[in-house]
Amino acid sequence: MIVADRKPLDEIVNMLKPYENVLVLGCGACVSVCLSGGEKQARELAMQLNLRASNEGPGFHADFDCITRQCDREFTENLEKDPANFDAVLSIACGVGVGFMSELYPETPVLPGLNTTFYGANTAPGTWEEYCHGCGDCVLAWTGGICPIARCSKSLINGTCGGTHDGKCEVRDDLDCAWYMIYERLKQLGRLDEYRKMREPRDWGENRSGGPRRLTHEEVMELEEEVSNV
């Protein structure tokens, strides 16, 4: 899922300076799961902002709401508060939600309350780690399920580099070396033959460098209305 992290409050307060009446909008999907952007966090953030404002003088007020997902248009029907009635919306969805809400409410500024960080998994209660980069051309088949694009600091596809030491990455001591892990995992699977293969340079066109990406499933795209016989 998408993992995101709350921006520092000072940054948010700064961002909201021009506005008096703000809606903090949570999202019930990934950011609820990683405890950064759920309804509860939306409420807490609105309270924080109101508290801060009461110290700094009257005028400002923050309210909150939350929908199941900010990345599907239909759920906005479940909004209890109408964004149009606010000077600004502070979305605490991932960047997708912020962008999509901006599109749906062109008259209202929609501002990000989170930094969207990575696609990750919950590795221990309260901890999320990056597992995938969304590169568009998955290599996990020959890396023992460990993503070198996301987890190797240099996104190498032929590792390790010379910076590996005792299973750690030269970039930071608390980082595992992804290629060391890949090696260990392939050994365990009896597939070191994969490790020995030299990989061709990647086509990064499937990644962001090919421009914004799009997925279509024709089988569920909207149908033309048909005229009913009586």
Place this chain on the structure above:
Amino acid sequence: MRDREVNSQDIGPEGFTGGLLEKEWAPCRHGCPVHADVRTYIEHAASGDLAGAIDVIREQLPFAAVCGRICHHPCEDNCRREEVDEPVAIREVKRFVAETQGAQGASLHPIGAPSGKKVAIIGAGPSGMSAALELAKYGHSPVVFDRDSVAGGIPATTIPAYRLPPDSVRMDVEWICAHGVELRLGVDIGNDVTIEHLLVSEGFDSVLIAAGLSFSRKLPIAGADHHRAYPVLDYLQTVKKGKRPDIGDDVVVIGAGDVAMDAARTSVRLGAENVKILCLENEEEIPAYEWELREAREEGVEVIQRRGPVRIKTDSKNAIIGLEARKVTRVFDEAGNFSPQYDDSDVVEVSADTVIFAIGQAPDPGYAAGSALEVDERGRISWNPDTCQTDIENIFACGEIVTPPGSVVEACESGKTAAKAIDSFLSGTKIDLGKEFPREIESLPERNAENIISRDRMPVPTLSPEKRKCSFSSFQSTYVPDVAVSEARRCMSCGGGAEVLIDKCSACLTCLRVCPFDAPVVTDVAEIASEGCQACGICEAECPSNAIVMKRYDRDCLKVKTKQAIDAGSDVVAYIGGFRASAAEWRGECGDELPGMAEIYLTATASVGVSDLLYAFEIGAKGVLVIPCSSGNDRYPMVAARTGRRVAQARKLLAESGIDASALLMAEAADEGRSAVVSILKDFMNNNSFQK
């Protein structure tokens, strides 16, 4: 919190969803006094499965053929199709099913282990016979006594043949008796044998009085005892026996209930030139069903309202020459109780040579003679509705002798309830007749109704008043098969539609986006209310999480049918939208079926998912054809387009798997008739050389 939360455990083993159907009932079923499972039997009929349909009907309703003719059909009055166009003609479909199947064409119910207990039932009418059937099913030995020589009660002896021919009654009685119900006809209890004798000497453990109302009441007015002033039951019974009562050309029927209508319309058929109904009520107050009154008028019956009879006038030769009637100023008091008031200064004379009293019936308490039962001056016995018992604990009563006058189906219900009470009594358990019913599905929200395709109710072939006036044979014939199935297909399958398994739903919104009726609502999970769902199955086939089950069919039923077809030697499977297909096509009885080709008929191909299409190939099909009706001509909107998308998707997946995509084709032709379908099937077989 949602009303109904269902999760994947609730669907039980093998994807069985039947239990979910009992969480809510369609209003047709609620309205039916015996709660027959209307939706299910109508659906069977819609697919040409009449044997299945009659079994579902008879599951709850022993008098299926009789009710198919004369039921006052509260099911139809409740039918939600009314909110789109007109109610489904449930009764007519039932009549078609019951009469086509006959007594032999219905399965018998299982009979419980013999209890060794004998129950005597007095009266072989609908309530007594229904009780007898239930008692037989419980394992007791019911013996039904009736003083008449035919079984069936009022429907057999009294209701005119143009409404209810004797065959219909015989069908039901024969089927009931096949369960081991013994009939002793021509025995007048209280006269030939007493209840006491039955209990003491004949070893019956219990007696059920179901004697009905067999006395017609007369008014204590001058001339009421004239030989041409008939009590209505005697009159109708004479005619039903094939005899002609002595009547003149000027018949006045007093009363305006349904029995009065029967008497008036019978008189018309006997050739009386002027037939009048004289009643206290005005147009709005007339108690007869609207259609009875209308049909009587069509046959030339004149209705004189707001007049009360004072005396029957006779001439010097004691022939009736008229009826004096005074003005009625009111029939009911403010509280709605019957309390007529008259204006004696306004009296008219209505010409008449024959008078029939049809002002209500009363019990004949003759059965009680020689027993310890106490009968009041109105012929009534005391009765506890909570236990169906009389003052004497092993003597029970049911039907109109203790309940307000009602129709056949209400009598059946009363009989069944009494049987349950007797069974508890005989097995020494406390009698508990408390009933609780599932929630009733409410009315159709407007936004869901918008896309429902309107379809006219099929008319019942009815003889013109001129023709039917001269004959006692049925004036309305049953549907022909194609019309019956078309009418059944108007049913909206209320309550048979989608159910969301909330533990599986991922709130992806797909159901909401594909539903042609805007039924799903997705908040944190999807919710699909039976109020709006039309049971098309589109969402079930599209839900990525398998979080939707259909209540009226099991998730895997199409796969099971496909497997059966392949195992039976077919190479090619055709999934055909059956909305326009005949019963014979559904049943594979056209005689032009192709060897090696299995035709599987569906309510609509909307329920065929990509996984169903792949499955056929996975288990060995060499080819698959999908044949919806052409666009706009199917049961639901968008079926062809939706099916087309799925076929395209499945072809893509097949091609990727190395299977020639031309082995899967779609043709929009299921509405073009059998020959068009057959030629498509043939072409497909030939082009792909699937033949063995």
